[in-house]
Amino acid sequence: MTELTKELCLQALYGGLLLGGGGGGSIRLGLDALDEAFHHTDRLKLLKPGELSPDETIVNVSMVGAPSAKDICVTAEHWKTALHNFENFSGTKISGLTSCENGGVSTSNGWILSALTGIPLVDAPSNGRAHPTGMMGSMGLDQFPDYVTVQSACGGKGEKYVETVARGSLPAASHLIRQTAVASGGMCCVLRNPVSAQYAETHAAVGAIAQALEIGRGFLEHSGDVSGVLSFLADGYDAEAVCAGVTRSYMLRMGGGYDVGSLHVMTGQDDYELTFWNEYMTMEKNGERIGTFPDLLCTLDALTGLPLSSAEIQDGRNVVLLKIPRNRLILGMGMHRENLFREAEKVLGKELISYQKELFS
Numbered sequence: 001m002t003e004l005t006k007e008l009c010l011q012a013l014y015g016g017l018l019l020g021g022g023g024g025g026s027i028r029l030g031l032d033a034l035d036e037a038f039h040h041t042d043r044l045k046l047l048k049p050g051e052l053s054p055d056e057t058i059v060n061v062s063m064v065g066a067p068s069a070k071d072i073c074v075t076a077e078h079w080k081t082a083l084h085n086f087e088n089f090s091g092t093k094i095s096g097l098t099s100c101e102n103g104g105v106s107t108s109n110g111w112i113l114s115a116l117t118g119i120p121l122v123d124a125p126s127n128g129r130a131h132p133t134g135m136m137g138s139m140g141l142d143q144f145p146d147y148v149t150v151q152s153a154c155g156g157k158g159e160k161y162v163e164t165v166a167r168g169s170l171p172a173a174s175h176l177i178r179q180t181a182v183a184s185g186g187m188c189c190v191l192r193n194p195v196s197a198q199y200a201e202t203h204a205a206v207g208a209i210a211q212a213l214e215i216g217r218g219f220l221e222h223s224g225d226v227s228g229v230l231s232f233l234a235d236g237y238d239a240e241a242v243c244a245g246v247t248r249s250y251m252l253r254m255g256g257g258y259d260v261g262s263l264h265v266m267t268g269q270d271d272y273e274l275t276f277w278n279e280y281m282t283m284e285k286n287g288e289r290i291g292t293f294p295d296l297l298c299t300l301d302a303l304t305g306l307p308l309s310s311a312e313i314q315d316g317r318n319v320v321l322l323k324i325p326r327n328r329l330i331l332g333m334g335m336h337r338e339n340l341f342r343e344a345e346k347v348l349g350k351e352l353i354s355y356q357k358e359l360f361s
Helices: 006-019 027-040 075-092 113-118 169-183 197-203 207-219 226-237 338-348
Strands: 003-006 042-045 057-065 093-100 151-153 163-168 187-196 238-254 258-267 270-277 277-284 286-291 295-301 318-324
Touching: 003 006, 006 027, 006 207, 027 113, 042 093, 042 187, 057 169, 057 197, 057 318, 075 113, 075 163, 075 187, 093 163, 113 295, 163 169, 187 258, 207 277, 226 238, 226 318, 238 270, 258 338, 270 338, 277 295, 277 338, 286 318
Parallel strands: 057 093
Antiparallel strands: 003 042, 057 187, 151 163, 151 187, 238 258, 238 318, 258 270, 270 277, 277 286, 295 318
């Protein structure tokens, strides 16, 4: 067991910010969650899945929606309502909480509930990096047609306040939760996909929170030192600083509860393009593919070295394009499910599967 202090959780957030790969939510929301959690406690317990009995139940905690949405309202009361509805509807005794992914806010998923209830966190997120769809974060449960999920969501205020509880197939329930995010103003908090600790140990991204802690430590130790950040990431994670330049031709549209778009960076005669579906999905140099999700593709602020999300970047930003190969990440089973990448290919109009065939063999 690891006891997480507020300082360690801050460290994890900054590591999660990088592991968001352009998605994973806003660091501002992550800092809000940090403050709220430690308003109720001075320590959070983080377990390894093996510290639970094999048949004890772990529940996934996530925030679902489009990071660029302007009417987001997610509070401790929303989390408590989602938990109450999940427990009442499923009859499940929850022994551990785990995040769907790492990200600027995603790494904090479960912190508020753990602080309020004492239910421990488990270092077995569905994925070690951020990903766009709930199915990608389902730890391979999509391969079991008879699996019935329970998903509980809550978000919004006033006319946009909504609570949803769904029981059913993974695709149908996940779609309903995504539409709840749209109805609530763009983002909602979610509990879903109960699994045994034994299943999580073999299908989740075990140790990915520890990796976020390690990366965050490096960011904070090199605060304001961009070359130090880049050296730390190169030495520890084979990170490649692909280019540095100014963003242009930034395009973003919201559709179906997602952010979809692209941006370009010109350096000399070279044109670099990033496409995103919440997360950065492809990186190309003069039309030639040089990085493909789930490689970690990032835009770093050239002045601070901090990652910038696809939702907050605009034209005219001085950035460094960064790539960390997928084999230096801790990936959950959803990243090995070829069929889950087809929807992304359709949305982006870009091939992904043919560039990452080794994932699916």
